[in-house]
Amino acid sequence: MEQRIEAAAAFLLDWLKTNVLTWETAAQWGCVLAFYLLGVLAWRGFEKRLLAAVDRSHANHLVRSVLRALVDIGNVAGFFVVMLVCEGVFSALGYNGRLLNAAGDLALAWIAIRLLTSVMPNRAVARGVAGTIWTVAALSVFGLLTPVTDFLRGLNFTVGDASFNALGVINGLALAFLFIQVASLVSQFFEGRIQRNQGLTPSLQVLLGKALKTSFYTVAVLAAMSSVGIDLTSLAIFSSALGVGIGFGLKTIFSNYVAGIILLMDNSIKPGDTIEVGGVFGVVRDMRGRYASVLTRSGKEHLIPNELLISGEVVNWTHNDRNVRIGIPVGIAYWSDVDTAMVLMERATEGVSRVLRDPSPTVLLSGFGDSSVDLELRIWIRDAEGGVSNVKSEIMLKIWKLFHEYDIEFPFPQRDILLKPDSRLAVTIEKGGDDG
Template identity: 35%
Template sequence: MNEEISLLMQDLFTDTASPVILWQLGVIVVALGLAWSINGLLKNYIMQHAPETWKVGIGGIKRVLFPLSSLLIVYAGQLALKQWQHVSMLKLAATLLIAMAVIRLVVYALRYIFAPGGWVRALESVIASVVWLILALHLTGLLPDLLQTLEDVNFKVGKTNANLLIVLQGAFTIIITLFIALWLSRLLENRLMQAQQINMNMRVVLTKLLRILLSLIAVLVGLSAVGLDITLLSVFGGAIGIGLGFGLQKITSNYVSGFIILMDKSMQIGDVVTIETHYGIVGDLRSRYLVLNKLDGTQVIIPNETLITSMVINHSLTDRKSRVQLPIQISYDSDLEKAMNIMRDIAVKHPRVIQDPAPSAYILAFGESGIDLNLNCWIIDPEEGSSNLKSAIYLEIWRAFQASGIVIPYPQREVRVLGEVAMNNKNSAT
C-alpha cells in the first residue's frame, strides 16, 4: 500500500473513534440531500425549457448531475473542515462519487450509441465492474504493484519489444477513441436525419459513410497514440483486399448494391414494392440488406444484390396511387348499362377509393357464359392491401345486383346431337 493511501486509512480509522467522523458524515448527508434536491429542480427546468437540439447533452447532464453536485458540496465541506480536523472520509467519498459519475456517463453513452439489447446491458455491467475494481485496487494500494507486474511481462512483436502493460494501454486507448468516434457519429447522424432539405436516401448514405470514416480515424489515432507504425497496416490492407476479392464477393456485392440503391433513389423507406414473390412496404434500407414488411405482419430480409440483379416493381416510385381491378360477369339478358352504373356508384362510395381518377366500368368481352365487365378504381394507400377492399365492393355489388334483377351467370355448355348420329343410335338399339 502506497504512503498516501496508508495515511488516508490511518486517519479514517482514527476518526471513527472521535467526534470528527460525525462532522464528515454530516457533510456527506447534507451533500447527498442538497444534490438530490438540485437534481430534481434542474431536471424539471431542463425538460420544460431546454431546446430539443440539446437533448444529447441534457441526457448526459442528467446522468452525472447527482454525483457531480454531491462531489462539489463534499469538496466545499472538505475545504471548510480540513483547517482544524481530518477529512479522510470526505476524500474517500469524493473518490467514490467520481467513480459513480464516470460509470453513469459511460452507461449513458453506450445506450445512446447502440440500440438496446442484452449485450449492451452485459457491457454496462462489465464496465461498472472494471471501474469499481480499479478503484478498489487503488484504495488498497495494490494498483501500482499490479501495473509493475504487467510491465514485467515482456515479449517481442517482430523487432519491437513490448510488455503486457503496453498492450493493455493500447487496447484501452483504441477502445476510448473508437467510443468517442461512435458517440460523435451518432450525434451527427441525429442531426443529419433531421435535415428535411436532404433526401432520405442521401441522409442514410451520409450517416453510414460518416460512421465508417470516424471509426477508421479513431482506430488510426489509437494505434498512433500507442506508438505503432500505421504504415504496417498496408500489409493487412492487402490481405483484406484479397479476401474481399475471393472469399467475400457476395458480401461486397451486397454492400456496393446497397449504396447504389440509396444513391440512385430507385427505392426509399415507405415505398410499396413487389420483389420476386414478395409484396410489401420497405421498412428499412441497410448497407447489406433490405427489410420488407409484408401485409401479413411478417418481415422479409432481402440481400441488396437481389434488388440490383432481379426485377423489382415499385408501386410508389413516382406516384403512390395504385389501381385495383375487379372483373365481373353478368348474363346476356341483364341490363348492361344499369349494371355498369351500379358498379361505378358502389366504388365511388367506398372511403378508400379516390375520386381522381374516378372509378370506371368497362366491357372487356362477350364471353361464353355472359358479358365480361371490369371495374377500375384507384387508392392512395396500397400498403394497406386490396383484399379487404375487393371483398367489400364485391359484397355491395352482389347485393345491388340481386335487388336490381341483374344475374351473374353460371358457366353454360350447350350440347347438340345431330340427326344422323341420333338415327344410328336408334338402329343400334333395335
C-alpha cells in the same frame, strides 16, 4: 516475475498496516460508510419522484439522459458535501482526515463519470468505461496507481516484430472505447441533421448517413491502433494480402454490400416504397448494407438480399408516382342489362375513402366469355402500402349488394348439347333390388 509479485504484495501489506489498520482510520471508515448509507436511504424517495417528472418532460433523449444522471448523482453530491464537513471537523480536532478527503475525491470523480457516461449511446460500454475510470481514480487517491502502472509496464510480450506491454494494451483498449463512443455521438449528430434536411431524397439520406458512420468508425479504430504503437503501414500490406483471400470466401456478402450502395445511389428503391419481389408484397422499412427490410401486410418482415433487388425483377409500385391503378374484373350473365351493371359498378366506389376521384373510376367492357359478359372496374389509389386486397374486397362486396338489388345476375357455366338426327341416346334406369 516472481520478484515483482512479491514486491507488489509487500507494498500492499505495508500500505494496509499504515493506512487502514488504525483506530483513526477506522473512525473515518465508519463516517464514510454511515453517511453514504444514510444518503442512499434518504434520497431514495425523492429520486423516484424526480425521475418520474423527468420522464414526463418533453425534452429530447439526450437532455433526458443528462437530467436522469443529475438525479442519479443527488445522493453522491450530498455525500461529497458531508465529507468536506467531516474532514473539517477531523482537522479541527487535530486528526489527519486523509481518508475522508479520499472519499470526497472519489465521490467527485463518480459525479464527473456519471455525467460523462450519460451521453454515451451504448450503455454496456458506458458502464465499462465508468468502472475503469472509477478504478483508476480510486488507485490514484489511495496512492496505488504508480505501483500498479509500474507493474503492468513491466509485463512485456512480443507479437512478430512488435513489442508491447500490458499497460500499453490497456491504454489502447481504453482509447479505442473512447474514440468509438465519440465517433458514435458525432455520427448520430450528423445523421439527425441529414434526416431533417428535406432537400435530400430518403435513399441519399441513408447513403450519406452510412458513409459518415463508416468513416468516423474507421478513423476511430485507426487512431486507437496508432496510439498503441501498431505500424499502420505493415497493417495495410497485411490487410491487402488477407483481403484477397477473404474476398473469394465472402464474395456473396461483398456483392450484397455493393448492390446496396448502388440501390441507394440510383434511387430505384428507397425506404417507404411499396415493392413486389419474389412473391413478396410490402413496404420497404429500412435499407441496410446487406439487405432491405420489407414489411408485408401480414406483419412478416422479409429481409431481401440487395443482390436480388439488383439482378431480379422488382415491381416498385411507388417509384415515381404514388398513384396506382387497380383492376377489378366482374362477369355478368348475357341476359343482364350491361349498361345498368356498368353504372352500378361505378357507384360501388362511392364512399370508399381510399379511391381517388382524380383520376376517376371507370368501367370497361373487356370481352365476351363463354358464359359471361366480362366487365372491368378500374380504380386509382395513392396508398398501396395500406394494402390492395382490402380495398378490392370492400368494393366487390358493394357490387354484390347492388347487383342483387337491381337483378343483375352473376353467370355460371352452361353447356348446350346438340343431338344429330341419326344419333341415338340410350337411358338406363337402375333400381336397387329388394333383398327382403
